Amino acid sequence: MPVKASDIQKMLPENGKKNCKECGVATCFAFAMKLVNAGITLDKCTYLSADVRLQLDDMLQPPIRQVFIGTGSRQVAIGEEEVMFRHQKTFFRAPGMALLIADGEDEESYSAKIAKIGWQFERLNKISRFDLVAISHTSTDGGKYLQLVQKVMAETDAGLILLATEPEVLLSAYEASKSRNPLVCVTDSNYAQVVPHLAKSAAVCASADGLDNLANLVGKLKEAGFANLVLDSSSGSLVELVRDQTTIHRAALLHKFRPFAFPTLFLAARVTADLEQQMLLAVAGVAKYAGIIVLDDISSENFQALLTVRQDIYTDPRVPPTVESKVYGFNEADESAAVLVTTNFALTYYAVAGEAENSKLPVFLLCQDTGGLCVLAAWSTGTFSPETIAEMVKKQAVAAKVTHKQLVIPGYVARIKGDLEEELPDWEILVGPREAVDLPKYLNELKKRRENVA
Amino acid sequence: MEKFLEKYPGEIKELVLGSEGKKAVVAGQNTLPFHSFEGKTGQLKFALEVSDSEPTDWVPWLQEFYADVKSSPEAWAKKNAEVFGADLIFLSLNSMEKDVPAEEIAAGVKRVAEAVNVPVVVFGLGEKEKDAAVLPVVAKVCSGLNLLIGPVLKENHQEIATAALEHGHAIIAQISMDINLAKDLNIRLGKYFPLDRVVIDPLTCVAGYGLDYSYSTMERIRLSAVVYDDKTLQSPLIARVGKEAWKTKEAIQDAGKGIVWEAVTAFSLLLSGADIVTMRHPESLQRVKAMVS
Numbered sequence: 234m235p236v237k238a239s240d241i242q243k244m245l246p247e248n249g250k251k252n253c254k255e256c257g258v259a260t261c262f263a264f265a266m267k268l269v270n271a272g273i274t275l276d277k278c279t280y281l282s283a284d285v286r287l288q289l290d291d292m293l294q295p296p297i298r299q300v301f302i303g304t305g306s307r308q309v310a311i312g313e314e315e316v317m318f319r320h321q322k323t324f325f326r327a328p329g330m331a332l333l334i335a336d337g338e339d340e341e342s343y344s345a346k347i348a349k350i351g352w353q354f355e356r357l358n359k360i361s362r363f364d365l366v367a368i369s370h371t372s373t374d375g376g377k378y379l380q381l382v383q384k385v386m387a388e389t390d391a392g393l394i395l396l397a398t399e400p401e402v403l404l405s406a407y408e409a410s411k412s413r414n415p416l417v418c419v420t421d422s423n424y425a426q427v428v429p430h431l432a433k434s435a436a437v438c439a440s441a442d443g444l445d446n447l448a449n450l451v452g453k454l455k456e457a458g459f460a461n462l463v464l465d466s467s468s469g470s471l472v473e474l475v476r477d478q479t480t481i482h483r484a485a486l487l488h489k490f491r492p493f494a495f496p497t498l499f500l501a502a503r504v505t506a507d508l509e510q511q512m513l514l515a516v517a518g519v520a521k522y523a524g525i526i527v528l529d530d531i532s533s534e535n536f537q538a539l540l541t542v543r544q545d546i547y548t549d550p551r552v553p554p555t556v557e558s559k560v561y562g563f564n565e566a567d568e569s570a571a572v573l574v575t576t577n578f579a580l581t582y583y584a585v586a587g588e589a590e591n592s593k594l595p596v597f598l599l600c601q602d603t604g605g606l607c608v609l610a611a612w613s614t615g616t617f618s619p620e621t622i623a624e625m626v627k628k629q630a631v632a633a634k635v636t637h638k639q640l641v642i643p644g645y646v647a648r649i650k651g652d653l654e655e656e657l658p659d660w661e662i663l664v665g666p667r668e669a670v671d672l673p674k675y676l677n678e679l680k681k682r683r684e685n686v687a
Numbered sequence: 688m689e690k691f692l693e694k695y696p697g698e699i700k701e702l703v704l705g706s707e708g709k710k711a712v713v714a715g716q717n718t719l720p721f722h723s724f725e726g727k728t729g730q731l732k733f734a735l736e737v738s739d740s741e742p743t744d745w746v747p748w749l750q751e752f753y754a755d756v757k758s759s760p761e762a763w764a765k766k767n768a769e770v771f772g773a774d775l776i777f778l779s780l781n782s783m784e785k786d787v788p789a790e791e792i793a794a795g796v797k798r799v800a801e802a803v804n805v806p807v808v809v810f811g812l813g814e815k816e817k818d819a820a821v822l823p824v825v826a827k828v829c830s831g832l833n834l835l836i837g838p839v840l841k842e843n844h845q846e847i848a849t850a851a852l853e854h855g856h857a858i859i860a861q862i863s864m865d866i867n868l869a870k871d872l873n874i875r876l877g878k879y880f881p882l883d884r885v886v887i888d889p890l891t892c893v894a895g896y897g898l899d900y901s902y903s904t905m906e907r908i909r910l911s912a913v914v915y916d917d918k919t920l921q922s923p924l925i926a927r928v929g930k931e932a933w934k935t936k937e938a939i940q941d942a943g944k945g946i947v948w949e950a951v952t953a954f955s956l957l958l959s960g961a962d963i964v965t966m967r968h969p970e971s972l973q974r975v976k977a978m979v980s
C-alpha cells in the first residue's frame with residue numbers, strides 16, 4: 234500500500250498549509266501528491282528540517298525496499314514485494330541463490346563450488362542459475378580470506394556476500410571488492426569497528442539473533458545513514474524460518490513497521506549441514522519471502538529442481554504461461570508421425586507433450602497460438618477455431634512433413650470436425666481423447682489402424 | 688514482535704482414518720501451514736503408493752525398486768508401511784483398467800487393508816462411470832474399515848459418497864485446480880456428507896509443470912478455510928504427487944532426479960496447505976518427513 238498524499242502533507246511546513254509555491258507547485262498538497270508519484274524530489278522544498286526530511290524520505294520508500302547486490306548482468310535485485318500470497322498479485326523478484334565457500338575449505342572443494350556458478354539451464358525462455366557466492370572465514374589466516382575473495386572475483390562475475398566477522402578481515406575484503414557492490418554482513422559485535430568504514434551506499438546485511446535484536450541493529454544502521462539493507466534473523470529451524478520470514482514480511486507490508494522494510498537473507502547452514510535438507514529449506518525460503526538463500530553446496534539434480542520451483546513460485550499468475558507456437562516433434566518424428574493439434578497454453582502443452590513422449594511413437598504436435606488459453610476457453614472465444622487451425626496447418630507446411638493426411642484434434646472440440654474438414658479438404662480429421670493421459674493408448678490404436686489399412 | 692502474530696477464526700477438524708488399532712489422525716489445525724508460532728498446526732501424513740495390479744506404466748527404476756513385492760499388493764503395502772515408514776497406503780485400483788469384476792477388486796482392497804497396520808486410501812481411475820460402478824462395491828465389502836475413498840467427482844458423487852457414508856468411510860472430492868469448483872462440490876456433498884470427512888484433491892501439478900497452479904489453489908483454499916472461516920472449505924487437502932512426479936521427463940531420464948522432483952513438489956505443496964501427500968519413492972518420502980518433523 235503506497236503512502237497517502239494527505240499523510241505527507243501533514244509533515245510539510247505549517248502543517249502543509251504554507252503554500253508558498255517556491256517548490257514550483259501551486260500548493261503543499263500538490264507537492265505531496267507529486268512526491269507520492271515520484272514526480273518531484275524532496276529538496277525542492279527548502280523549508281524542511283533535516284529530521285523531517287529523513288522521516289519523509291522513509292515514508293516515501295516502498296513497503297519493502299529494493300536492494301541490489303553485485304554488478305552487471307549478474308546483478309541481483311531483491312525486495313519491493315507487495316503481497317503476502319502470490320495469487321493476490323504476484324511475487325516480483327525471485328530470491329538470489331548463493332553458494333557458501335569458506336577459506337578453511339581445501340582448494341578442490343571450493344574450486345568445485347566456484348565452477349557451479351557457471352551452471353545454468355533454460356526453461357520457458359528463462360535462464361536459471363546461482364548468481365551469488367557467500368564467503369566465510371573459517372581459517373585463522375586473514376590473508377587467506379582476502380585471497381579467496383580475489384579468486385572468486387577473478388573467476389566469476391557473481392555477486393559477493395562477505396560473511397567474515399573479524400573487522401580487519403572483513404574490511405580488507407570489502408575494500409578489495411567494493412567495486413563489485415558486495416553484500417557486507419554486520420553484527421552487533423563488529424558494528425563499531427566495521428560500520429564507520431563502509432560507504433553509505435554499501436549493501437549491508439544486518440545479522441542478529443532473533444527479530445528484536447534485528448530490529449535494533451537495523452535501527453542503528455538506518456540512523457547511521459545506510460539504506461541498502463538486508464535482514465538476517467539467524468533462523469535455526471524450518472519453523473523459525475517460516476516464522477521469521479512471515480513476521481518480517483507481514484510487519485513491512487501490513488503494519489508499515491519500517492525497521493523491517495527490507496529484503497531478507499537465509500543461511501541454511503544455521504539449520505543443518507545435510508545438503509538434502511538444506512535444499513528443502515531453500516524451497517521453503519523461496520515460498521516464504523526470502524530474498525537471498527545461502528546453501529553450503531548443491532548437486533546437479535537439486536540445482537535443477539530448486540531453481541525450477543523458484544521459477545514456478547515467481548511466475549506471474551496474472552499472465553497465462555505459453556509456449557512458442559510451432560510444430561514440436563517427439564520420439565524422432567518422421568514422415569509416419571501422427572499429427573496432433575492443440576493450444577500453446579503451457580500446461581496443455583506439457584500435458585500433451587509428456588504423454589506424446591510416453592507413447593514412444595513418433596508424433597508432431599502443433600501448438601497453435603491462443604494467447605495462452607486452454608482448449609475449451611480458446612474454442613469458446615474463437616482463438617482455436619477451424620479457420621485458425623487450418624491456417625496453422627498451411628503456414629507450417631505440415632503436409633510436407635508427413636506422408637499421410639490425418640490430423641488429430643482434442644476431444645473437447647469434437648464439434649469442429651465438420652467445419653475443419655471443409656477448411657482442410659485434403660485432410661482426414663480425427664477426434665482424439667479429451668484428456669492427455671489417454672493419448673498413448675489412442676496413438677497406439679491409431680498406429681494399428683493405419684497398419685491394418687496398409 | 689507479538690503484535691505481528693495473527694489468530695484465525697477457522698479450523699480444520701481432525702480426520703481419523705483406519706480401523707481400530709491402526710488409526711491415523713490427519714489435520715486438526717487452526718492456523719496456516721507450519722505456523723506453530725501462532726496457532727495449532729495440523730498433522731501431516733505421508734502415503735506411499737501401491738498398485739492393486741502389477742504396474743506396467745511405472746518407470747523402470749521404480750519397477751526394479753519394488754521388484755520383490757510389486758506382484759503382491761499385500762506384501763507391497765506391508766513393506767511400504769513397515770520398512771519404509773509410510774503413514775498411509777495409497778492403493779491405486781489399476782486393475783479397473785482391465786475390467787476385473789468389482790467384487791474381486793473390492794476383495795483385494797480388503798486383503799490389503801487387513802494386511803497392513805496403517806489406514807488405506809483407495810483411489811479409482813478418475814473415470815466417472817467406472818468409479819461409480821466399482822467404488823461403492825469397495826465401500827461395502829470394506830465396511831467399517833474407515834478407508835479414505837476417491838476420487839468423488841461432481842458427476843458421480845451421489846453413488847460413491849452415499850455408499851461411503853453408509854459403510855463408514857471418508858472420501859476424496861476431486862476438482863480441477865479451482866477454489867470455486869472445490870466450494871461448489873463441497874456444498875453439494877455437505878447436504879448429506881460431513882465435510883470434516885471429506886478430503887479435497889485439487890489435482891497436482893509438479894515442479895516445472897504447473898506447480899504454481901496447485902500451490903496457489905491449495906493456498907487459497909486453506910486461507911479461505913482458516914483465515915476467512917469459510918465452513919464449506921474446512922476439509923483437509925491431499926496432494927497426489929507420486930504419479931505426476933514420476934511421469935516427468937526428469938524422472939524418466941534419471942531415478943535421482945525423480946526422487947528430487949517428488950520431494951520438492953511434495954514439500955512445496957505441504958507449505959501451501961496439503962495435509963496428505965502421496966509418493967512413490969520412500970527416499971523422497973523420508974527426506975521430506977525428516978524436514979517437517
Ligand code: SF4
Nearest residue numbers: 252253254256261278
Ligand atoms: S516549497 Fe514547501 S512549503 Fe512551499 S509550497 Fe512547496 S511544499 Fe509547501
